[in-house]
Amino acid sequence: MARDKIYLEEEFPSPLVQLWIVFRSTPSIMIGLGAFTFLIMLAIFSPILAPHSSVDSNIAMALLPPAWDDAGNISYLLGTDDLGRDMLSRLMHGASLTFGLSFVVVLIALVIGVFIGSLSALTKGVKSSFLNHFLDVVLSIPSLLLAIIIVAILGPGLSNTLWAIVMVLIPQFIHITRGAVKEEFAKTYVLAAKLDGASKLRILLHSVMPNIIEKIVNQATFAQSAAILDIAALGFLGLGAPIPLPEWGAMLASGFDLFYIAPWTVYLPGLAILFAVIATNLVGEGLRHAIKQRKDS
């Protein structure tokens, strides 16, 4: 059908699309996002991609330096550790343990925290005030210390570590969600929806959520960089993943004794942790920048 009137339609992208438009304009942050996606891919596909097994030892090939060294072997690109396990494969498997699990941990904490946070934002009175004070106390204890306490209760082990970190992260999400929902509920567009007769739950899901999701995602990036460091730190202290598992922190701890004869067993896992945390922080930085730009414009 022919259109006789052609007019330029004004587009109003959704908050998330607006965010993305600002977000992609900074190159360094897109590099961060690229690295972040790369790590997620690695975390998912590492069992297929890794050239060697991450746990089987091969004493004949023990302590090979990386391939660019004269004594290196090209089929072990980043060298081997004291049991002849390929460093590259271990690092790749470690991506799914340290990075992948931190992602899952943050996701679980996010769902639980946002749920409790938005519920508590809708309640008033003593219950709410008590929660507020309680959160203040919990938030003033650093996350790693709290995680160590919980691991002490549950006992060492990888799954206990993960639950501990989930429990540590939940209060942060409750705090952010609660504040954000309260702030939005005071605005006039919510009042308009209320006057239209929308129920509280409907307002929460359809009006408020799209506007606060960016803050929650922002908190998620903070939480993830903390989670990576916490998982690795607990692994390093021997409270997290058991030694044979190629968790980056545990790998560092087992390289500790070799660190003069085979420094690559210490350098490489540390660099991997650094890389993962910087990638996460860059994405978070970009998000904060984009949110600020959108608020200002």
Next chain:
Amino acid sequence: MLIFTLRRLNLFFFTMFLLTLLSFSLSFLFPGDQLVNLTGALNASDSVRDSLAAIYQQDSNIVVQYFAYLSQIFSGNLGTAMTTKSDIFNEILRLLPATIELSLFAFFLATIVGIPIGFIAAINHKKPIDNAILAVAMVGYSIPVFWLGLLAILTFSIQLGWLPSGGQISLLYEIEPRTGFMFYDILVGSSDYKWDALQNAFAHIILPAAVIAIAPATIFIRLARTAMLTVLETSYIKATRAKGLSFNQIIFRHAVRNSLIKVIQHIGLQFANLVTLAMITEVIFNWPGIGRWLIESIYQRDYTSIQGGLLVLSSFIFVVHIITDYIYALLNPLARGAKYGSR
């Protein structure tokens, strides 16, 4: 100010209540017998057990038990360690000063390095220096502290051989422990090699303190930068510019003072973070502090020690928290009238 103090006290009691409650409930949450977890009396004879049960009022209801526990804490009884059978309170008294010394030193280092750099970044906003400082700060707070510690030992202790790799002071020096604060003990003690010992202790503390200080320093850079940027945009700075004051006058007389207040507000929160970093660093540098002791008691499943250590460590963090809040309120009259006690 009185109301502010009362609010602080209120928050303090509430938090102390929660912390002791948490510590008390830990004895139920830890595996094993509750009374044993509480007192550390492992494999005790029946008579000892009975007397302990009487002290902790095990027959009464849970509230009375909690208050019995509380009165034991206030009389300085945290039980005995399950593994070494030593009194936990004395143990902590011996170890805590080393941790306080290390973390205060690191805190001082982070402040004097971080804040000026942050100011420099803000003054050069959107110039290459600013971007470079931001990039370094990003790397700084992404670095895992245990890795940094290992690298520091490898470079400065093993390859260059400049600094010792662990411990608080060389064993050659015999320092009589009075307070546990090494520097104070050396200065007070009477020995012929006072200055040598002082230098040696300084060489021991500098590496771990620098490792701990890196992450908080980068956070201070960001805090100071944001604070300075907001101050530089205010109208009173514009007014000083209009009056024709020189750059140095504006920055040092007006901007720095006002932005420092904003930085101090957030400094207390960072201290908690710093103490956690100190715990890990103590393990690496073999520092005889409470962090290493606590982590070792987790390995040994010494629940009584964990309980006491956590209580003392978190109260320490909280006390520092309150002190910085107080300093902030003293410096900034606007904060005293705050609507809500904790901010």
